[in-house]
Amino acid sequence: MNFFGLFKRSDPLPATAPVARERLQVLLAHERGSPRNSSKMTALKEDIIDAIARHMLVKPEAVKVKIDRRAEVSILRIAVDIPA
Amino acid sequence: MAKVLVVTSGKGGVGKTTSTAALGAALALNGQKVVVVDFDVGLRNLDLVMGAERRVVYDLINVAQGNAKLSQALIRDKRLENLALLPASQTRDKDALSEKGLARIIKELRTLFDWVICDSPAGIERGAMMAMRHADAAIIITNPEVSSVRDSDRIIGLLDAKTEKAAKGERVEKHLLITRYDQARAMRGEMLKKDDVLDILSVPLLGIIPESEQVLRASNLGQPVTIANPLSAPARAYNDAARRLMGDNLAINVPLERFNLLGRIFGGRAA
Numbered sequence: 001m002n003f004f005g006l007f008k009r010s011d012p013l014p015a016t017a018p019v020a021r022e023r024l025q026v027l028l029a030h031e032r033g034s035p036r037n038s039s040k041m042t043a044l045k046e047d048i049i050d051a052i053a054r055h056m057l058v059k060p061e062a063v064k065v066k067i068d069r070r071a072e073v074s075i076l077r078i079a080v081d082i083p084a
Numbered sequence: 085m086a087k088v089l090v091v092t093s094g095k096g097g098v099g100k101t102t103s104t105a106a107l108g109a110a111l112a113l114n115g116q117k118v119v120v121v122d123f124d125v126g127l128r129n130l131d132l133v134m135g136a137e138r139r140v141v142y143d144l145i146n147v148a149q150g151n152a153k154l155s156q157a158l159i160r161d162k163r164l165e166n167l168a169l170l171p172a173s174q175t176r177d178k179d180a181l182s183e184k185g186l187a188r189i190i191k192e193l194r195t196l197f198d199w200v201i202c203d204s205p206a207g208i209e210r211g212a213m214m215a216m217r218h219a220d221a222a223i224i225i226t227n228p229e230v231s232s233v234r235d236s237d238r239i240i241g242l243l244d245a246k247t248e249k250a251a252k253g254e255r256v257e258k259h260l261l262i263t264r265y266d267q268a269r270a271m272r273g274e275m276l277k278k279d280d281v282l283d284i285l286s287v288p289l290l291g292i293i294p295e296s297e298q299v300l301r302a303s304n305l306g307q308p309v310t311i312a313n314p315l316s317a318p319a320r321a322y323n324d325a326a327r328r329l330m331g332d333n334l335a336i337n338v339p340l341e342r343f344n345l346l347g348r349i350f351g352g353r354a355a
């Protein structure tokens with residue numbers, strides 16, 4: 001093995017960081033997009049469950065919250081199984 | 085007036101526990117009264133990194149449930165008398181920590197210390213939410229890598245939605261701490277640069293901690309890196325970050341791990 005070979009890279013790899021940056025910017029713009037961001041949606045989901053549980057005796061599993069993401073709008077569907 | 089900090093990230097293995105220990109010790113070395121609190125119920129590790137694993141008797145959940153007094157659970161650091169640890173429980177029941185019990189503990193800790201630093205578990209489940217609940221300020225730990233940046237972005241959203249401050253219509257103060265940063269690789273375009281991460285997350289920068297072998301060495305010894313080797317690059321970066329938290333206006337420079345070149349020649353790979 002050539003001693004001096006240790007000091008230089010044999011073939012420089014193409015930079016991948018700009019690709020990472022680009023992908024993140026696109027992804028996060030989408031995830032933060034209407035209604036603002038996906039963590040906000042998760043929070044909303046949990047708050048809906050909490051609110052319902054305050055007013056009626058339901059198990060958390062009986063509350064189903066679903067978000068349908070479409071290109072133009074997202075639909076929030078709430079279904080609650082209430083005991084007969 | 086005490087300040088409650090949460091050290092959080094979403095993603096695991098990015099340096100939350102390392103940073104909690106290092107910043108806690110650095111603040112204590114600067115004369116502050118500090119307690120570091122482990123919220124990683126079931127997977128406690130802060131005790132190990134702090135070198136206090138054999139001194140744990142009672143934990144956070146014992147105190148929250150009223151089975152032990154706070155003073156019985158707090159472990160005073162052997163090296164720094166104004167640094168203490170409140171360990172997590174090893175119980176598998178993650179719901180054992182009640183909202184009420186936690187609120188009471190945080191209130192009491194505020195009266196005893198200048199800084200209460202909460203080491204969050206990974207994820208966005210209950211444990212992570214409990215860790216951030218009472219925070220006045222958050223330190224978001226991010227590695228220059230796509231999944232870490234994305235997870236940090238989610239955590240930032242949660243800080244604005246799920247904390248006590250958010251419920252009161254106030255904002256949690258946010259600080260970005262970039263860890264495991266390799267300046268040489270960033271310059272070669274192999275890794276996101278500090279400015280890329282800052283542009284994407286747009287949270288003010290608290291500091292940049294270099295990738296360094298000193299961190300593993302310190303954790304092997306059970307010492308925060310700021311105690312184990314205060315002159316090392318990561319320790320100096322943590323110390324500067326701690327002083328910024330205290331209000332000092334220090335310029336942020338990108339730290340270079342000084343022994344990288346020698347490491348590459350003799351060890352085959354850098355720090």
Ligand SMILES: Nc1ncnc2c1ncn2[C@@H]1O[C@H](COP(=O)(O)OP(=O)(O)O)[C@@H](O)[C@H]1O
Pocket residue numbers: 093095096097098099100101102103206263264265293294295296297299300303318
């Ligand atoms: N600046 C750093 N340089 C090198 N290794 C690091 C650095 N920061 C953290 N590590 C290592 O990364 C691993 C995960 O760190 P840890 O603090 O436990 O992360 P978390 O608490 O976020 O899961 C540990 O092995 C730790 O020693």
Ligand SMILES: [Mg+2]
Pocket residue numbers: 100101102124129204205
């Ligand atoms: Mg940890």
